[in-house]
Amino acid sequence: MTLLPLSALREGQGGRVVAINGGRGCTVRLMSMGIVPGKKVQIAGRRGGAVLVSLDGTKFVIGRGLAMKVIVDAGKEG
Amino acid sequence: MVGNPNVGKTSLLNALTGGNFSVGNFPGVTVEKKEGVATINGKKFIFVDLPGIYSFETESLDEKVTRDYLIKEKPDMVLNIVNALNLERNLYLTLQLTEFEIPMIVVLNMIDEAEKEGISIDAKKLSKILGTPVVKTSAVREQGIDELKREILKGGRIPKSFSGSLEEIVRMAENIAKEVVKVEKVDRVIEEVLDEVFMDTHLGIPIFLSIMWMMFVFTYSVAEPFTELLGSLFDFLATYIASFDGWLFSMLGDGVVAGVGSVLSFIPNIAFLFLFLSLLELSGYMPRAVFLVDGFMSRFGLNGRSVISLIMGFGCNVPAILATRSIEDGKVRIATTLVNPFMSCSARLPIYVLFAGMFFPENGSVVIMSLYLIGVVIALISALILRKTLLEGESEFIMELPPYMLPNPKELWLMTWVRTKHFIEKAGTVILGMSIVVWYITNYPGGSIETSYAAMLGKALQPVFSPMGWSWELVLALITGFAAKEVVVATISVLNVDVASVMTPHQAFAYMLFTLLYMPCVATIAAIRAEIGTRWAVFAVSFSFLVAYVISLIATGVGLWF
Numbered sequence: 001m002t003l004l005p006l007s008a009l010r011e012g013q014g015g016r017v018v019a020i021n022g023g024r025g026c027t028v029r030l031m032s033m034g035i036v037p038g039k040k041v042q043i044a045g046r047r048g049g050a051v052l053v054s055l056d057g058t059k060f061v062i063g064r065g066l067a068m069k070v071i072v073d074a075g076k077e078g
Numbered sequence: 079m080v081g082n083p084n085v086g087k088t089s090l091l092n093a094l095t096g097g098n099f100s101v102g103n104f105p106g107v108t109v110e111k112k113e114g115v116a117t118i119n120g121k122k123f124i125f126v127d128l129p130g131i132y133s134f135e136t137e138s139l140d141e142k143v144t145r146d147y148l149i150k151e152k153p154d155m156v157l158n159i160v161n162a163l164n165l166e167r168n169l170y171l172t173l174q175l176t177e178f179e180i181p182m183i184v185v186l187n188m189i190d191e192a193e194k195e196g197i198s199i200d201a202k203k204l205s206k207i208l209g210t211p212v213v214k215t216s217a218v219r220e221q222g223i224d225e226l227k228r229e230i231l232k233g234g235r236i237p238k239s240f241s242g243s244l245e246e247i248v249r250m251a252e253n254i255a256k257e258v259v260k261v262e263k264v265d266r267v268i269e270e271v272l273d274e275v276f277m278d279t280h281l282g283i284p285i286f287l288s289i290m291w292m293m294f295v296f297t298y299s300v301a302e303p304f305t306e307l308l309g310s311l312f313d314f315l316a317t318y319i320a321s322f323d324g325w326l327f328s329m330l331g332d333g334v335v336a337g338v339g340s341v342l343s344f345i346p347n348i349a350f351l352f353l354f355l356s357l358l359e360l361s362g363y364m365p366r367a368v369f370l371v372d373g374f375m376s377r378f379g380l381n382g383r384s385v386i387s388l389i390m391g392f393g394c395n396v397p398a399i400l401a402t403r404s405i406e407d408g409k410v411r412i413a414t415t416l417v418n419p420f421m422s423c424s425a426r427l428p429i430y431v432l433f434a435g436m437f438f439p440e441n442g443s444v445v446i447m448s449l450y451l452i453g454v455v456i457a458l459i460s461a462l463i464l465r466k467t468l469l470e471g472e473s474e475f476i477m478e479l480p481p482y483m484l485p486n487p488k489e490l491w492l493m494t495w496v497r498t499k500h501f502i503e504k505a506g507t508v509i510l511g512m513s514i515v516v517w518y519i520t521n522y523p524g525g526s527i528e529t530s531y532a533a534m535l536g537k538a539l540q541p542v543f544s545p546m547g548w549s550w551e552l553v554l555a556l557i558t559g560f561a562a563k564e565v566v567v568a569t570i571s572v573l574n575v576d577v578a579s580v581m582t583p584h585q586a587f588a589y590m591l592f593t594l595l596y597m598p599c600v601a602t603i604a605a606i607r608a609e610i611g612t613r614w615a616v617f618a619v620s621f622s623f624l625v626a627y628v629i630s631l632i633a634t635g636v637g638l639w640f
Contacts, residue, residue: 028135028136028244029136030476031133031135031244031245031248032132032133032135032136032244033132033167033476033478034164034166034167036248045277047282047369047370047372047373048372048373048374048376048377049372049373049374049375049376049381049382050372050376050381050382052277052479056164056166056167057164057195058163058164058167058478058479059478059479060476060477060479061365061368061369061372061382061475061476061479062475062476063372063376063381063382063383063474063475064376065472065474065475066474066475069474
């Protein structure tokens, strides 16, 4: 088990959401869009600032600040 | 009609009403409201498309509008539009909707896309679990619409209650989705290829810049014949009316028709610009651009989301400032609002078109493009300064990439028309009033411009701008332009100034720079004040005036060397 913030994953790397490490406001916002503990996510791209995250076939652009608050388990390879 | 963003609600509204719908606003707020009427089996139904939301938990304006509508307007029925491609996440909202105890129909839209991707949904089972009818549709292909109409006639059913905290709702949705959805994985080839190209490390930015360049060519060159036709029509009318004797005809001809006409003749430019912007929004390209430019924007303390507001600023700063509401981060939002007036709005385009056409006939497009670029550069530098000083802090945002769509022509037309109409209404009221005022102060008390009130005002303030060498007529145009930037052109036209004889090309360029940067128009100031408060509005006015003065002074100085 390798716990990392979502913002630290490389392009193409995947993981499972473990926790959202932030206040009620940002937790609710992420959860309403389906970013919930237990979900598999994958980094579909990154360009300096925001990361492009793929989840259940949908892609999200997540700003760096918010992506730092999503803790994922990147598995063995991390 | 309630549902997440990007689930095809507008397409469904279009399919249900046969295109008979209109776009307006919810009372008191600038959230767009689409409303349509359909007659089904002789019964009249009114459909209201509520803003796209993900849940009722984040207290955003869109969520508040939706909640208030459901509670206060007591609709007879809720059509919950669900994206069949992603049932689980869409169910969060569905389950929260059950709390309102309004008869409901769940519409599994984009079912054709879902089936193509190997997703099958057991509608009967879902209907049993939720206690409401479930209908499969593809609004774009008009599939399932007749069945939906039959269910609408039956009136829907009050769903079972699934209330709970968001965490509980998420678990319930997961369990329901497990029971009714079967997935055989098939890849979305076209979406993926388009995403690869539009967000490519090397190709993405050049494509973005080419699209921006196309936007300028489209609004300037393509619209030109229409603009010229309208311009000569109004010229002819003004001269004809003013040729009659009496002050009334003089006012109507030289004041109203000449003033309003000179602005209205730029409607083709503005309509083409809005058409292009609406196309970018509806096609799904805009959020891709957000991702693309986020790295760049974050260097200036903004984020990718600011780019939508800033690009909309090219149309009109007022809706652009209202669009900053989608930026969740407070400080980024204030910074984006404050620098927005530096984005050259369509009202400033007539000024550039007039001066560039007169002084730079060979390369008008380049001169105008450079003005837009200077505006962008100054906006970004100002944002950086603000975020390093008054508005420090890290930024946060999240947005979904919608599927690519060929925009519905009806919706495209409505969006373009609503925005253009707003401009015409402004021309019809503020500019009409200002044209009469300008006509009055230029004709009285003496009867000639040289002895008029306007001359006195312009001459009194002219010394402030004497370093740039602008005549008092041009100074006066700047003052009247405070009401709305379009009025600058109207004033010059009413004053009957031969601009080419009172200034040199580099002075004209400095003047264009000044009109680009100096204080926002009254409507924009009002929007800034409404969104972020009086103190920031005062700040915006003084800051932009200072920037404009310094920059145009520099431009005048540099111009003298050539």
